[in-house]
Amino acid sequence: MTVETAAAKEETRPEPNIGRSWHVVLPPLCYLAVGVAMVAYTRAVPLDSIESGSLDLPFVLRRTWEHIRLVFFSTVLVLAVALPLGVLLTRRALRRATPLVLSLVNLGQAIPSVGMVVLLAVLFQIGFWTAVAALFAYSLLPTLRNTMVGIEQVDPRLVDAGRGIGMSAAGVLFKVELPMAAPVILSGVRTTLVLNVGTAGIAAFIGAGGLGDLITAGVSTQRNLVLVTGCVLIAVLALLLDWLGGLAQRLLSPKGLS
Amino acid sequence: MNLWEYVGERWDLIVFETVQHASMVAQCVLIAAVLGVLIGVATYRRPRPSALATAVAGVLFTIPSLAMLGLLIPPLGLGVAPSVTAIVLYALLPIIRNTVVGLRGVDPLLVDAARGLGMSRGRSLTRVELPLAWPVILTGIRVATQLAMGIGAVAAYVSGPGLGEQIFSGLARLGGANAVNATLTGTLGVAILALLFDGFFVLLGRFTTPGGRLGGARA
Numbered sequence: 001m002t003v004e005t006a007a008a009k010e011e012t013r014p015e016p017n018i019g020r021s022w023h024v025v026l027p028p029l030c031y032l033a034v035g036v037a038m039v040a041y042t043r044a045v046p047l048d049s050i051e052s053g054s055l056d057l058p059f060v061l062r063r064t065w066e067h068i069r070l071v072f073f074s075t076v077l078v079l080a081v082a083l084p085l086g087v088l089l090t091r092r093a094l095r096r097a098t099p100l101v102l103s104l105v106n107l108g109q110a111i112p113s114v115g116m117v118v119l120l121a122v123l124f125q126i127g128f129w130t131a132v133a134a135l136f137a138y139s140l141l142p143t144l145r146n147t148m149v150g151i152e153q154v155d156p157r158l159v160d161a162g163r164g165i166g167m168s169a170a171g172v173l174f175k176v177e178l179p180m181a182a183p184v185i186l187s188g189v190r191t192t193l194v195l196n197v198g199t200a201g202i203a204a205f206i207g208a209g210g211l212g213d214l215i216t217a218g219v220s221t222q223r224n225l226v227l228v229t230g231c232v233l234i235a236v237l238a239l240l241l242d243w244l245g246g247l248a249q250r251l252l253s254p255k256g257l258s
Numbered sequence: 259m260n261l262w263e264y265v266g267e268r269w270d271l272i273v274f275e276t277v278q279h280a281s282m283v284a285q286c287v288l289i290a291a292v293l294g295v296l297i298g299v300a301t302y303r304r305p306r307p308s309a310l311a312t313a314v315a316g317v318l319f320t321i322p323s324l325a326m327l328g329l330l331i332p333p334l335g336l337g338v339a340p341s342v343t344a345i346v347l348y349a350l351l352p353i354i355r356n357t358v359v360g361l362r363g364v365d366p367l368l369v370d371a372a373r374g375l376g377m378s379r380g381r382s383l384t385r386v387e388l389p390l391a392w393p394v395i396l397t398g399i400r401v402a403t404q405l406a407m408g409i410g411a412v413a414a415y416v417s418g419p420g421l422g423e424q425i426f427s428g429l430a431r432l433g434g435a436n437a438v439n440a441t442l443t444g445t446l447g448v449a450i451l452a453l454l455f456d457g458f459f460v461l462l463g464r465f466t467t468p469g470g471r472l473g474g475a476r477a
């Protein structure tokens with residue numbers, strides 16, 4: 001139990017401090033400003049034909065949209081699979097399997113993201129949905145792991161108390177276990193989200209589009225401006241989504257728990 | 259050709275790439291550990307600098323590795339330099355954070371006792387605080403090593419050394435005879451290396467944890 005709790009603590013990333021409201025929106029505004037400045041810069045400097053092809057505004061916006069779609073579909077899939085699976089694996093009947101599953105999950109995390117993406121592409125085919133599958137497989141683990149660890153670390157006495165005042169098993173799950181585990185679970189979801197933004201960049205290698213396209217185009221045509229634009233936009237997207245995740249972590253965790 | 263034949267035929271190359279990968283990760287983590295612990299030690303008593311150090315490392319950490327590697331190409335070119343720089347930057351966050359958390363978690367009574375015995379600040383740090391915080395710091399180094407393994411694989415895209423080359427050569431031969439074998443070799447190779455390193459850290463933890471803490475809070 002102590003090890004699991006320590007692991008859970010490790011996994012809980014610091015949340016944005018909501019002291020004053022402008023403190024919350026300051027970081028995302030900075031990130032957005034960097035992104036806008038980057039795009040504005042590419043508008044302002046003279047471009048050669050290759051650069052203007054890759055930095056054309058509709059083209060960049062389309063790539064950004066593809067990137068967001070990759071992240072969206074894979075994250076939704078992870079939520080749909082990892083949350084029920086995590087809950088299921090921590091029920092009493094399956095509780096014995098929990099340490100085993102957790103160590104399998106830890107084993108799985110040793111697989112490099114780029115290996116997962118390329119492997120699915122060489123085994124099946126290149127394209128958008130293969131990339132979504134790779135992103136899903138790679139980013140499933142943090143959410144699954146944190147769901148299990150989060151529910152595991154709920155004080156069993158509270159579960160007992162819940163049953164004692166006449167709550168059904170489902171009632172205890174939804175009114176006691178899940179709310180208590182929410183900070184840890186949401187922290188896992190946030191990790192999944194950020195991992196997905198990064199791995200979606202790698203998905204450009206297997207023809208899934210996204211902002212990684214700008215990076216590969218920049219490297220293969222030796223146009224640093226294209227390369228840097230792609231990198232900056234991916235970084236901005238990751239930081240923005242991480243901030244959103246942190247906000248969700250803050251707002252969806254039960255008040256008074258920390 | 260199956261995987262075993264593929265690996266057997268290219269045994270020398272694969273061993274070379276594996277050793278390269280392991281040595282790159284080990285060296286980067288070593289640099290990051292020294293830097294991270296120094297930054298942690300320098301800031302853990304002051305809330306503002308340590309919050310700043312953690313925030314900066316956190317932002318760097320959130321930037322995806324491919325984007326970071328790409329940003330390092332213009333100033334550093336292709337090859338070893340951007341790979342090593344990126345890996346060290348990523349490895350810093352868990353180490354700094356755990357150093358600060360570990361040092362802050364040391365019972366102030368013990369520090370007080372050390373000072374009371376006549377130990378100087380530095381002596382109390384090296385003889386009392388760091389040994390007590392070591393298990394937490396080691397966990398940070400362990401997390402950093404796992405990260406470094408994965409980023410090392412991506413680094414092959416900027417011509418970095420290591421097993422990532424197998425993965426990218428699989429990608430380059432997409433649909434060809436050995437695409438699956440090359441990709442599997444690279445992916446499994448990195449995963450196995452990561453597990454070996456992790457096992458090493460578990461053993462290291464067993465042997466370097468101060469006696470009184472064994473079987474204590476951190477199993």
